[in-house]
Amino acid sequence: MCDSEMVAFLEIKLPPSDSHSFQPGSRLQIFACREHDDIAGDVYSGYTAFDNASRIVALPDEYWNITDGHYVLRLLSPTTKTVESKQESRLAHQYLAATIASEDSQDGFKLFGQPYWVQHAEPHQCSCGAPMELLLQIPDGHGFRMADGAEEQPNSFSRMEYCIFLGNQLYLLGCTSQCNPYALWPVLQN
Numbered sequence: 001m002c003d004s005e006m007v008a009f010l011e012i013k014l015p016p017s018d019s020h021s022f023q024p025g026s027r028l029q030i031f032a033c034r035e036h037d038d039i040a041g042d043v044y045s046g047y048t049a050f051d052n053a054s055r056i057v058a059l060p061d062e063y064w065n066i067t068d069g070h071y072v073l074r075l076l077s078p079t080t081k082t083v084e085s086k087q088e089s090r091l092a093h094q095y096l097a098a099t100i101a102s103e104d105s106q107d108g109f110k111l112f113g114q115p116y117w118v119q120h121a122e123p124h125q126c127s128c129g130a131p132m133e134l135l136l137q138i139p140d141g142h143g144f145r146m147a148d149g150a151e152e153q154p155n156s157f158s159r160m161e162y163c164i165f166l167g168n169q170l171y172l173l174g175c176t177s178q179c180n181p182y183a184l185w186p187v188l189q190n
């Protein structure tokens, strides 16, 4: 929305597992603006539409368009073709290693399973009727290490790290039918 090139924060190719309903091999991607890194549904776009949808279980049609224009969350099907990407130059490259953890594990990134809610539970159902499940949980205050010489993020809690959604705990819920690559909903708590 502001013409700033989004930062490619994260890409995860979903592993096959009995613990989720998504298509294995789908790619979860998170992009966000370096300069406008506030929570979803905020001053950039008007809070009401996001807040209204957050309060109901069944999300409205095309709920993925309720965004402030400074982030992109998508889950590409295994067969989606994308153009070859440039390297993200502003973040230090890091790899995630997956381990099987117990359901009540609270630390680190979490793929699938039950959300560990720090406030009240906020379950949702997709407008297509399919249930939404937890794709990814990112802990409160998680920073993404910057590359050497990268510009600072104006509102981050750190001069060495970027954050997404102001570092709030993110519960990224996804439509289990994957009816649209953007059929994801960010729940933020702290």
Ligand SMILES: [Zn+2]
Residues within 6 Å of the ligand: 001, 002, 003, 004, 033, 034, 035, 036, 069, 070
């Ligand atoms: Zn922006």
Ligand SMILES: [Zn+2]
Residues within 6 Å of the ligand: 126, 127, 128, 129, 130, 175, 176, 177, 178, 179, 180, 183
């Ligand atoms: Zn759906």
